[in-house]
Amino acid sequence: MRREIIPSLLEIQELILQLRDYEKRLKNLELEFENYLNENLKLINDKEEELRKIIDDFKLIRDQQKEKEDKVVIYREKLSQEEKRSLTLKNPKEVMHIEKEIENLKKQINNLEDEILNLMIQSEEIDLRKKHVSLELQKMREEFENNKKILENEINLVKDEIRNLSDNISEKRSKIPEQDLIEFDNLLKSKNSRAIARVINKEICEGCRLSIPKAVLEKVKKGDIVNCPNCGRILWLE
Secondary structure, three states, rough: HHHHHHHHHHHHHHHOOOOOOHHHHHHHHHHHHHHHHHHOOOOOOOOHHHHHHHHHHHHHHHHHHHHHHHHHHHHHHHHHHHHHHOOOOOOOOHHHHHHHHHHHHHHHHHHHHHHHHHHHHHHHHHHHHHHHHHHHHHHHHHHHHHHHHHHHHHHHHHHHHHHHHHHHHHHHHOOHHHHHHHHHHHHHHHHHHHOOOEEEEEEEOOOOOOEOHHHHHHHHEEEEEEOOOOOOOHHHHH
């Protein structure tokens, strides 16, 4: 490997490390996105089910109310007829019988009207609850869509960075001789994407953080291509 191509390989290595970080970030974001969808869609579905139940309860109460109101109309009509008929009766027994019938009809009407009133109160309470839950559901859906878009945008931005980095890496690799790339790639695979290590603090290998023997360090200073005796990475002194 020629010394003059090492700066270019270092650039490629830095881009590869950036790419690896972005790929890790993308994986975490996609997992976060999936968890967000699953958790919040379940919450929304539960809230929708709650609203459906409230609507069903409301309809049931209104149906019961309508049924009782219809009965009241029928009983009132019957009461009116019986009251008119009572005015025409002469027989005391018949009069007594119809008076009991009239009294019974009035009681039934009163009972039904009390039940209707209770149902009206219930329906008002359920209607208020329905409006409250509907607003909650609307808010949940809006927040869900907003946060979903934010996460999707973030994922797409990271994907764009990955594409740009991949294109940049490919472009720079195309300018490196094939044999040098083979050696570089082999080291990348075996050294956790760090084939080349800078010498830092005058005598420390950036890759393994161990001291470099003086004899090896002298060769590096002369411009020789030398591997770190501790980790095997190519040493580079700027």
